[in-house]
Amino acid sequence: xxxxxxxxxxxxxxxxxxQVGALRAEGHDVEVLSNGPSAAHHHLDLxxxxxxxxxxxxxxxxxxxxxxxxxxxxxxxxxxxxxxxAVSAALLAMAKASRHLEIVVHEIDYRxxxxxxxxxxxxxxxxxQVNTIVLHTAAERDDFVTSFGVKPERISLVAHGASFVxxxxxxxxxxxxxxxxxxxxxxxxxxxxxxxHKGFDRAVRAFNGLAEHGCELHIVGSIRVDDPDFxxxxxxxxxxxxxxxxxxxxxxxxSDELFDRWIVxxxxxxxxxxxxxxxxVLERAMLYDRRVLLTAVGALAHQVGDRPLVTMVGGDxxxxxxxxxxxxxxxxxxxxxxxxxxxxxxxxxxxxxxDELVARAQIRRGGRSAVSERGAxxxxxxxxxxxxxxxxLRRLPPLAxxxxxxxxxxxxxxxxxxxRATAWEVDPVIHQVNALRDAVVQAIEEPRP
Amino acid sequence: xxxxxxxxxxxxxxxLVPARFGDGMVGGAEIVLHQMAKRLxxxxxxxxxxxxxxxxxxxxxxxxxxxxxxxxDGLKVTRFPAVFQQTVERQTLEAAIMAGHPxxxxxxxxxxxxxxxxxELFHHxxxxxxxxxxxxxxxxPSWIAYACxxxxxxxxxxxxxxxxxxxxxxxxxxxxxxGVAGLLLQTEPEHELAHRVAELGPHALVGCGxxxxxxxxxxxxxxxxxxxxxxxxxxxxxxxxxxxxxxxDQLGRATERRDLPFTLVTMGGGDxxxxxxxxxxxxxxxxxxxxxxxxxxxxxxxxxxxxxxxAFSRTVMEAWxxxxxxxxxxxxxxVADHCxxxxxxxxxxxELELEEALVFLAEAPEAAAxxxxxxxxxxxxxxxxxxxxxxxxxxxxxxxxx
Numbered sequence: 001x002x003x004x005x006x007x008x009x010x011x012x013x014x015x016x017x018x019q020v021g022a023l024r025a026e027g028h029d030v031e032v033l034s035n036g037p038s039a040a041h042h043h044l045d046l047x048x049x050x051x052x053x054x055x056x057x058x059x060x061x062x063x064x065x066x067x068x069x070x071x072x073x074x075x076x077x078x079x080x081x082x083x084x085x086a087v088s089a090a091l092l093a094m095a096k097a098s099r100h101l102e103i104v105v106h107e108i109d110y111r112x113x114x115x116x117x118x119x120x121x122x123x124x125x126x127x128x129q130v131n132t133i134v135l136h137t138a139a140e141r142d143d144f145v146t147s148f149g150v151k152p153e154r155i156s157l158v159a160h161g162a163s164f165v166x167x168x169x170x171x172x173x174x175x176x177x178x179x180x181x182x183x184x185x186x187x188x189x190x191x192x193x194x195x196x197h198k199g200f201d202r203a204v205r206a207f208n209g210l211a212e213h214g215c216e217l218h219i220v221g222s223i224r225v226d227d228p229d230f231x232x233x234x235x236x237x238x239x240x241x242x243x244x245x246x247x248x249x250x251x252x253x254x255s256d257e258l259f260d261r262w263i264v265x266x267x268x269x270x271x272x273x274x275x276x277x278x279x280x281v282l283e284r285a286m287l288y289d290r291r292v293l294l295t296a297v298g299a300l301a302h303q304v305g306d307r308p309l310v311t312m313v314g315g316d317x318x319x320x321x322x323x324x325x326x327x328x329x330x331x332x333x334x335x336x337x338x339x340x341x342x343x344x345x346x347x348x349x350x351x352x353x354x355d356e357l358v359a360r361a362q363i364r365r366g367g368r369s370a371v372s373e374r375g376a377x378x379x380x381x382x383x384x385x386x387x388x389x390x391x392x393l394r395r396l397p398p399l400a401x402x403x404x405x406x407x408x409x410x411x412x413x414x415x416x417x418x419x420r421a422t423a424w425e426v427d428p429v430i431h432q433v434n435a436l437r438d439a440v441v442q443a444i445e446e447p448r449p
Numbered sequence: 450x451x452x453x454x455x456x457x458x459x460x461x462x463x464x465l466v467p468a469r470f471g472d473g474m475v476g477g478a479e480i481v482l483h484q485m486a487k488r489l490x491x492x493x494x495x496x497x498x499x500x501x502x503x504x505x506x507x508x509x510x511x512x513x514x515x516x517x518x519x520x521x522d523g524l525k526v527t528r529f530p531a532v533f534q535q536t537v538e539r540q541t542l543e544a545a546i547m548a549g550h551p552x553x554x555x556x557x558x559x560x561x562x563x564x565x566x567x568x569e570l571f572h573h574x575x576x577x578x579x580x581x582x583x584x585x586x587x588x589x590p591s592w593i594a595y596a597c598x599x600x601x602x603x604x605x606x607x608x609x610x611x612x613x614x615x616x617x618x619x620x621x622x623x624x625x626x627x628g629v630a631g632l633l634l635q636t637e638p639e640h641e642l643a644h645r646v647a648e649l650g651p652h653a654l655v656g657c658g659x660x661x662x663x664x665x666x667x668x669x670x671x672x673x674x675x676x677x678x679x680x681x682x683x684x685x686x687x688x689x690x691x692x693x694x695x696x697x698d699q700l701g702r703a704t705e706r707r708d709l710p711f712t713l714v715t716m717g718g719g720d721x722x723x724x725x726x727x728x729x730x731x732x733x734x735x736x737x738x739x740x741x742x743x744x745x746x747x748x749x750x751x752x753x754x755x756x757x758x759x760a761f762s763r764t765v766m767e768a769w770x771x772x773x774x775x776x777x778x779x780x781x782x783x784v785a786d787h788c789x790x791x792x793x794x795x796x797x798x799x800e801l802e803l804e805e806a807l808v809f810l811a812e813a814p815e816a817a818a819x820x821x822x823x824x825x826x827x828x829x830x831x832x833x834x835x836x837x838x839x840x841x842x843x844x845x846x847x848x849x850x851x
Contacts, residue, residue, distance in 0.1 A: 006571075007596040008558060017600070021575045037562040039571040039596050168628070169603040178627060178650050222554055253554045255624030257602035 002046070002055065003068035005034035009222065011192075011280045012106050013038075014256050016068050018163040019104075033058070035073060048076050049090050056094035064100045070107050080416065081119040084112075088122035095129040102132040104158075105144075107277045113147030124148050136160040136278050137302035160303055161283030168260040175265035181216065186327055188217040189266035191259065192281050193224040194251065196233045199295065202272035204240045204247050206320040211246025213327050217270070220250045220262050228431040236438070263288050268326055271295070272319055278303050282310070293322050386445040393441050399433045457842045461582025461851040462495040468565065468591045470500040470526060471513065477685070477763050478587040478610045481657055485585075485608075487522050488658070488838055498524050499574075499584075501531035501567050501593075509533035509565040529570035539563035546615050557621040566592050574600055583849040585633075588760070589625055590616040598629050604849060605629040610760035611639050613782060617646050626650070631848040633841060635761040638782040653844040658834030659766040660739070667748035670741060674734050679811075680712045682749035682773075684742065684764045685756070687719030692755030692778055694722065700753075701727035703804035710811055713753075716745060746771035751810050751817070759783050766832055769793050769824025774817045776806045793824030 001023075003016035016032070017039075023030050033055075034040035035047070042058075045051045052074060059065045067073075075087050095101050112123050127133065127148040133155045135141050141155045168175070176183055188210075190203045200219045207217040219237065223230045234251060241247045254262070263269060269285040271294035278299055285292045289309065294300060296312045304310045313319045465486045467479040483498075490496040498520070502511040509531045518526050542560040545552050552560070570593060574584070578601045586594035588610035598605035607625065609632045611617055626632065626647035634640045635657040643649055671677070681700075687693040700713060701724055714732045715721070723731045737745060746752060752768035757780035759765075765775050765787055777784040779796035788794030797803040810817045 007561070007592075007599050009554070017575065020572075024572070024576050032568075036559070037566065039566065039568050039600075041568050041572075167602065178648060180648060253557075253620040253623060255599050255602075255628055257599065257628035258624045261628060 001030060001066045001068065002033050002073075003040075003066075004036075004070075004073070005032055005038040005040040008034075008038060009253060009255065010224075012068050012070055015104075015106070015163070015280065018165055019066075019068075021165075022163045031062070046073055048074075049086060052087065052090040052094055056090070056097045059094060059098040059101070062099070064102060065098045066102045066104065069103045069105050071109070081117055085117075085119040085122040088119065088126045092122065092126040092129055095126060098131075100131050101129075102134060103130050104134040105140075108144075110143050110147040113149070130154065132156050134158050137299050139302035140278075140299045143299070160278055160280065161286060164280075164283050164287055166260060166287055167256040168264060170261050170264055172264055175261045179261065179265050181218075181265055184214065186213070186215045186268075187266045188215060188268050188270050188323065189220065189262055190217070190270045190272065191220040191254070191262055192271075194219070194221045194234050194237065195224065195230055197274045197276065199272040199274045201233075201237055201240055202274075202295075202316055202319060203270045204237070204244050206270075206272070206316060206323055207247055208244055210323065210327065211244075215246060215327060217244075217247040218250060218262070218266070219248065220254060220259075222252055222254060228428060232431065232435045260284060260288070263290055266290055268293060268323075270319070270323070272316075273297050273300070276300065285309075291326070293319065293326075295319065390441045390444040393437060393444070399430050399437075457846055459493040459495075459842075461849070462497060462580060463489055463845070464497050464499050464581040464584045466499045466570075466584055466586045466593060466597065468501055468531075468593050469504050469506060470498050470520075470528075471504055472521070477761065478608060481761075481763065482585065482587055482608060483524075484658060484660065484834070485838070485841065486524055488834055489841075490524060492838065492842070496524060497581075498526040499570060500526065500528055501565070501570065502528045503531040503533075503565070506565075515569070527573075529567045529573060531565050531567050533565040536563055546619065549615055552619070554620050557619050561590075561592055561595055561621060564592050566596070571596055571600065578604060582851050583630065583845050589622060595622070595625060598625055602629050606845065606848060607632045609634055609639065609643065611643055611646070612758035612760055613642050614758050617642065623647055631844055633844060636783045636786060638786045639760055642782070651844075651848050653840060655840035655844065656832050656837045657761040657763065657766075658837040659763060659770065659828055659832045661770060661829070661833065662740070662743040665747035665771055666740075666744045670744035670748045673741075674714075674732075676712070676714060676732060676748070678712060679710050679750045680714045680732070680748075681776075681807075682745055682752050682768070683713060683715045683717075683755070684745070684752070684767075685717045687715065687717060687721065690756075690758060692757060693719065696753060696755035697723050697727060697731070699800040699803050700807075701730070703800065703807055704730065707804060707808055707811075709807050711750065711807065714745065714749065716742065743767065743771060746773055749773050750814070751776050751807075751821075754778060754781070754784055756784075757781050762787065765794065766828045769821070769828050772818070772821055772825060774810065774821035775824070776803070776810070787827075791824050791827035793821055793827060795820070 001016060001020055004010045004013040006013050006017045020030050020032060031042065032040035033042040033044060035043065035045060037043050044054055046055060074091060075084060112120055127150050131154065133144065133150060135144060135155055135157055136159065138157065141152065141157060144150055144155060145152050170178065173183060181187060188203065188207060190200045192198055194200060203217060204219065207215070219241065223234055238249055241249045263285050268291045269281065271279060271281055271292060273279070273295050274297065276298045279294065282292055282294060282303065286307065286309070292310045294310065294312060296314055301312060304312060311322050313322050465482050467482045469479050470483060486496050486498055502513045502515050503509040504512045511530055513528055515528050515530050520526050539560065542552065542556055542563070546560065574597050581604055583606050584597065584601060584604050585606045585608055586598050587608035588594065589607055594607065598607065607629055616622070626643065627650050629650065632643065632649065632652040634643060634652055634654045637654065640654050643652065683696065685691055703709060704711070704727070712730050712732055714734060716734045716737050718736070721731055721733055734745065746768050751774040752764065754762055754765055754775060754777035757778050759781040760783060762784050765777065765784055768775050769791065775788060775794035777788055777794055777796050779785045779798045785796050788796050795806045797806055
């Protein structure tokens with residue numbers, strides 16, 4: 001099995017240990033190769049052509065090779081279409097060298113297969129060479145077939161939590177005691193790596209005002225890789241939590257056991273993902289029969305199926321309403337269910353509509369001036385006013401380096417080299433500019449005392 | 450009314466998992482685990498030692514065959530290959546951690562995974578973890594304790610050996626301190642430290658068992674090893690982390706300044722590396738059998754404990770059992786606490802305090818012996834194996850299930 005592996009705080013590593021355990025229990029002789037020193041029998045830097053080449057030399061020695069696939073395992077970051085195509089071609093060669101290759105897909109970008117170009121061609125060729133592709137839902141299978149042209153019979157569906165086992169024996173009372181949570185509190189939990197696409201900030205915003213009803217929101221996790229964007233997001237989250245009564249951030253290392261203990265201690269697990277392929281946290285929450293609120297993105301709807309303890313929401317407003325409904329405070333619904341209650345208020349209708357839509361937009365992007373402590377939209381005029389103040393800034397798109405492309409022969413390569421050589425100096429500046437922009441927008445839109 | 454406890458039902462296998470195991474090994478925690486295993490087996494438990502093929506904790510070279518064997522004292526031992534390759538990255542990270550620099554969690558993971566590992570032991574527990582009622586690991590910063598206790602937290606008990614050292618504050622170990630079945634702690638200072646570094650899960654202060662020698666032969670020891678005159682004793686690993694090199698420097702200078710009458714006798718492992726001008730004053734007797742070790746303690750004028758990182762310090766107890774004064778580095782809260790509570794040890798915070806303690810010993814041997822005499826009763830009252838094992842068994846039964 002080729003995979004990130006324990007002891008490592010990584011969802012795929014935890015998944016892999018459980019699958020290795022299950023396979024060995026069935027009597028298979030399993031050896032593990034990880035992408036760094038670990039409890040695996042072997043380790044190898046798998047990134048890029050050299051790593052995949054080294055892997056290709058080894059795979060023939062095994063009757064079956066199982067790869068726990070995440071693009072970061074093989075594809076360098078950042079990458080280019082040409083580089084991507086080269087890595088896919090190397091993976092194709094590795095697949096051809098394997099006697100039987102099975103790939104468990106943890107994340108993939110389907111858009112790649114739908115593009116035209118060498119990178120898409122190479123990716124399709126690689127995936128078509130794989131003997132068995134393991135996905136979790138029928139919808140994923142359909143998307144995979146459409147995007148990469150893989151024969152459906154090569155795709156095997158395995159429930160995401162099929163190999164999951166409980167990692168803690170703590171009961172709710174013990175879990176709460178050891179985590180310092182009051183027995184009577186109603187606890188919302190958002191747990192996992194702290195990254196913008198996990199959307200934990202949405203949970204904090206939706207939670208605003210629930211502390212007065214005896215609720216707590218705990219955000220638990222850590223930054224997966226040292227990335228300035230992730231660090232910036234963490235800072236943003238810290239700022240948000242500081243101003244949100246009853247919300248707490250536990251930023252730090254979370255072991256498998258501690259991860260499960262948090263779930264046991266929680267009443268509701270909130271997963272407000274902006275985008276994600278599938279959710280291991282959802283499966284772990286199901287192990288302990290915990291209620292889950294999650295956003296309907298990626299293939300989550302298919303993963304959820306008809307499980308009764310899971311509520312899917314479409315966006316921030318619905319998330320807010322669902323959280324309130326769970327504690328019997330559903331009066332935020334007037335806002336969530338979206339009737340445009342414009343009434344006869346002051347000013348022309350158009351202005352009121354305009355204010356309303358601006359306010360709603362502000363909330364969708366995370367603004368707070370329009371929302372009361374109970375989550376209701378209260379002051380459309382103020383919200384619109386705040387949004388107007390920040391409009392000029394928001395019109396500026398986020399700063400990004402210019403694409404390293406050119407119609408002149410050789411110029412693209414030269415630009416890429418320059419880009420690579422200066423990235424260490426330029427990227428932090430870009431990051432800082434964007435963070436400043438976001439901070440200024442937020443500051444302008446904050447409600448004024 | 451009676452306080453009698455219900456009899457312990459000794460069901461299920463106990464796996465004790467030291468990183469090293471075998472004769473001639475220097476290492477307090479590993480030796481204690483060996484003694485505990487033997488005594489738990491004698492009390493009727495099904496006991497197995499799970500360890501590596503290595504004996505040297507610097508090189509982690511495989512010296513013994515992998516597989517099952519039986520130790521001289523009748524313990525079932527299963528050994529797994531140790532994997533270790535010293536890398537520049539590890540040395541860099543180790544230096545950063547020891548200097549107290551902030552180290553990201555990703556780097557902490559790289560650090561622990563760049564130390565000695567045993568993938569085969571890990572997978573043995575992945576395959577057969579259910580065969581064990583409890584697994585007792587030590588010490589907490591070893592890869593084996595870290596990785597395997599996270600694999601089977603509900604069965605994992607830590608013979609913690611927590612010191613007030615940079616490792617203890619690494620975020621990496623928080624789940625170990627908070628999430629395993631239980632922590633066994635040896636002293637009140639260790640207990641207090643544990644509460645300072647983590648929101649503890651189940652834990653128990655059980656002490657640490659010490660063997661009680663039947664008799665001593667100090668004169669015979671002197672004769673057999675050719676030792677004349679008064680001497681100080683150091684027993685243990687001779688390495689920087691134990692304060693060995695600093696002790697040599699301080700002792701050398703103090704001896705020169707005050708014309709002290711002591712030689713330094715040392716037993717255990719590691720290079721001596723004494724300064725040229727002090728070499729003649731250092732006598733290495735190597736590894737000693739248990740009875741000669743006890744005789745050495747009885748023959749010494751004082752036992753020196755220079756380490757700041759002690760979770761219990763078994764050697765201090767052995768000195769006190771032999772009626773010998775202890776002079777210890779006060780930087781170790783644990784040993785300072787022992788010295789204060791027993792009334793049988795002196796502590797020093799710097800070179801000059803060490804020097805004065807030695808002058809006291811040189812000039813007032815009767816008074817020094819009177820101080821030291823308090824030590825034996827302290828050990829017998831608190832650290833007999835019978836007392837400790839009762840507490841260990843109680844904790845195992847409460848924390849784990851068959």
